[in-house]
Amino acid sequence: MARDRAAWDSDGSEPLPPGYRVGGWIVGEPIGAGGWATVYAGRPASVERDDGTAVALKVMPTAGLAPRQARRVAEAARREAELGRARHPGLVGLLDTLVLHAPDRPSLDGALVLVMERARCSLRELLGDGLEEAEGARIVTGICEGLAQLHRSGWVHGDLKPENVLIGRDGEVWLSDFGFAVELTGTHGYAAPMGTLGYLPPERWSEPLGEQGVLVRPTADIWALGIVIHEVFAAGAVPFGGATPAALRAAVQEYADGGAPLRLDPAVPEFWRAVVTDCLAPGHAARAPHTAERLLERIRGRDAGRAASARPRLRTVLPTLAACAVVAGGAVLWPDPENGRSGARTAQIRVFNAEAECRDRADRDPQCSLGLAVDPLVPYTARNVVPSRVWHGDVLDAACRLAEGLPVVDEAGRRGTAWYRVRVPRAAPAATAWLSAVRTEDRPELPSCTRPAHRGPVAHEGRPGRAHTVAGRQQLGMTAPLLSRASSLPQRDR
Numbered sequence: 001m002a003r004d005r006a007a008w009d010s011d012g013s014e015p016l017p018p019g020y021r022v023g024g025w026i027v028g029e030p031i032g033a034g035g036w037a038t039v040y041a042g043r044p045a046s047v048e049r050d051d052g053t054a055v056a057l058k059v060m061p062t063a064g065l066a067p068r069q070a071r072r073v074a075e076a077a078r079r080e081a082e083l084g085r086a087r088h089p090g091l092v093g094l095l096d097t098l099v100l101h102a103p104d105r106p107s108l109d110g111a112l113v114l115v116m117e118r119a120r121c122s123l124r125e126l127l128g129d130g131l132e133e134a135e136g137a138r139i140v141t142g143i144c145e146g147l148a149q150l151h152r153s154g155w156v157h158g159d160l161k162p163e164n165v166l167i168g169r170d171g172e173v174w175l176s177d178f179g180f181a182v183e184l185t186g187t188h189g190y191a192a193p194m195g196t197l198g199y200l201p202p203e204r205w206s207e208p209l210g211e212q213g214v215l216v217r218p219t220a221d222i223w224a225l226g227i228v229i230h231e232v233f234a235a236g237a238v239p240f241g242g243a244t245p246a247a248l249r250a251a252v253q254e255y256a257d258g259g260a261p262l263r264l265d266p267a268v269p270e271f272w273r274a275v276v277t278d279c280l281a282p283g284h285a286a287r288a289p290h291t292a293e294r295l296l297e298r299i300r301g302r303d304a305g306r307a308a309s310a311r312p313r314l315r316t317v318l319p320t321l322a323a324c325a326v327v328a329g330g331a332v333l334w335p336d337p338e339n340g341r342s343g344a345r346t347a348q349i350r351v352f353n354a355e356a357e358c359r360d361r362a363d364r365d366p367q368c369s370l371g372l373a374v375d376p377l378v379p380y381t382a383r384n385v386v387p388s389r390v391w392h393g394d395v396l397d398a399a400c401r402l403a404e405g406l407p408v409v410d411e412a413g414r415r416g417t418a419w420y421r422v423r424v425p426r427a428a429p430a431a432t433a434w435l436s437a438v439r440t441e442d443r444p445e446l447p448s449c450t451r452p453a454h455r456g457p458v459a460h461e462g463r464p465g466r467a468h469t470v471a472g473r474q475q476l477g478m479t480a481p482l483l484s485r486a487s488s489l490p491q492r493d494r
C-alpha cells in the first residue's frame with residue numbers, strides 16, 4: 001500500500017542552479033521537495049511577462065525511470081495541469097507547463113515542469129507552534145472549499161495532507177499536488193495503490209488490488225480531512241500513531257473494527273471534535289453523509305452563529321502570515337512613515353545578490369553588502385545610498401512598487417526599472433529607502449508608489465545603472481560612484 005518512494009524519489013537528479021533558464025522562466029532557490037519533484041522559486045525571464053505574480057517551478061524528472069514509471073509521472077503531471085488550469089480559488093493555480101530541454105544535465109533532460117502560483121508556505125510549516133482556533137477554522141474552511149470544488153468536478157484528491165495545503169501570499173488556502181488525483185466515473189474511480197500511509201482510510205488497507213488499481217471514493221479524502229483537522233487543532237498531533245506502517249495499520253484497523261475508541265487530543269475544541277469524529281467514521285458508508293459540501297455548510301453555519309463576536313477576516317489572517325514570516329513574499333502590516341498611515345498593507349521581500357559567492361556567505365562581509373537608494377530616480381552612487389547595508393537573504397518590508405525608476409542592471413545582466421520602497425533595517429526612527437527589483441526575486445502585489453519628488457538628474461533610459469555590491473570602504477557621502485566588485489563587468493551609468 002505504501003507509496004514506492006524509492007522508485008519515485010527525485011534525489012538522484014542534480015539540482016537546478018539559481019539563474020537557470022527553463023522556457024520563459026528563470027529558476028530561483030529550491031523551496032520544497034516531494035517524492036518525485038523538486039520545487040523552486042521562479043520568475044519570468046522577460047520584464048514584459050513579469051506581471052508581479054510570484055511563481056514556483058515544480059520540476060518532475062523522468063530520466064532514468066522505467067517506461068511505466070515515466071508514464072506515471074507524465075500522467076501525474078497531466079492531472080496536476082488539468083486541475084491547476086481550473087483556476088479555482090481553492091486550488092493552486094497553474095500558469096504554464098513545459099518539458100525541460102537540458103542535454104547538459106542528463107538526469108533532468110526531459111523533466112516535466114509545472115509553473116504554479118507560488119505559496120508562502122505549506123500548512124505543515126504552520127503546525128509546529130499550534131494555530132489559534134480562529135485561524136485554524138479559517139484554514140480548515142479553505143481546505144473544505146477546495147475539496148468541495150474537486151469533488152463537485154468529479155475528482156478525488158487522493159493525497160490530502162498538510163504538505164499539500166499551501167498558504168498563499170495573502171493567507172489564501174490552496175490545495176496542491178494533484179499527482180494522485182483520481183477522476184471519478186459515477187461514484188468511484190481507480191488509483192494506483194499509492195498514498196501517504198497516515199492519511200489512508202481503513203478500507204483502503206484491505207481494498208483488493210484489481211487490474212485498474214484500488215477503488216477510490218471521495219470519502220477517502222474525508223478521512224484524510226479528519227486527520228488534517230485534528231492536526232490543525234492539536235499542533236500537528238495525529239489521532240492514530242504507530243512507529244511502523246504495520247503498527248499504524250493495526251491502530252487504524254482496531255478502531256475501525258470497534259476494538260478501540262477514537263482517541264482525540266484534548267486540545268481539539270468541542271465543535272471540531274464532532275467534525276473530526278464524523279470525518280473519521282470507520283467505514284465508507286458511515287462517512288458518506290459527511291461530504292465536503294455539507295461539512296462546509298456546517299462550518300459556515302457555526303461561523304454565522306458566531307458572527308456577532310467574530311473578528312474581522314484580516315485579523316484572522318495575520319497569525320498565519322506571522323508564522324509564515326520566514327518565507328518572503330507575503331503581506332504584513334507595518335507603520336508606513338512616508339504616507340503617515342499606520343498599518344498600511346505591505347509585503348515582505350527577500351534580498352537577492354546576483355553574485356553567487358556572496359549568496360553562499362553568512363558572515364555579512366562588507367564586500368557582499370548591498371545598498372538601498374535614497375532616490376530611485378537619480379544615479380545610483382554613494383551619495384544616493386543610505387548608511388544601513390543589506391545582505392543576500394535579508395527580508396525587508398516593502399510598502400509599494402515604482403515601475404519606472406532608474407534602470408538598473410545586476411552582475412548577472414538582469415535589468416529592471418522597478419523599485420520597491422522598503423523600510424530601512426535597523427534604522428531608528430523608522431525610515432524608508434529603495435531596493436531595485438533586480439535585487440529581489442519576489443514579486444509581491446503592492447500598490448504603486450507615488451513618484452518621489454525629483455531631486456537630481458535622471459539617468460537616460462537605455463543606459464542602465466549597476467545594482468552594486470558595495471565594498472565596505474565606500475561610505476555614504478563619497479562623491480565617487482559606488483564600484484562593483486565585478487570589475488570585469490562594464491561599468492555603466494556613472
Ligand SMILES: Nc1ncnc2c1ncn2[C@@H]1O[C@H](COP(=O)(O)OP(=O)(O)OP(=O)(O)O)[C@@H](O)[C@H]1O
Binds near residue numbers: 034035038119121
Ligand atoms: N506552488 C508552490 N509554492 C510554494 N511551495 C510549493 C508549491 N508547490 C509545492 N511547494 C512546496 O514543495 C513541496 C513539494 O511539492 P509537492 O508536494 O507538489 O511535490 P511532490 O513530489 O508531488 O510531493 P509528494 O511526495 O508529497 O507527492 C510542498 O510540500 C511545498 O512545501
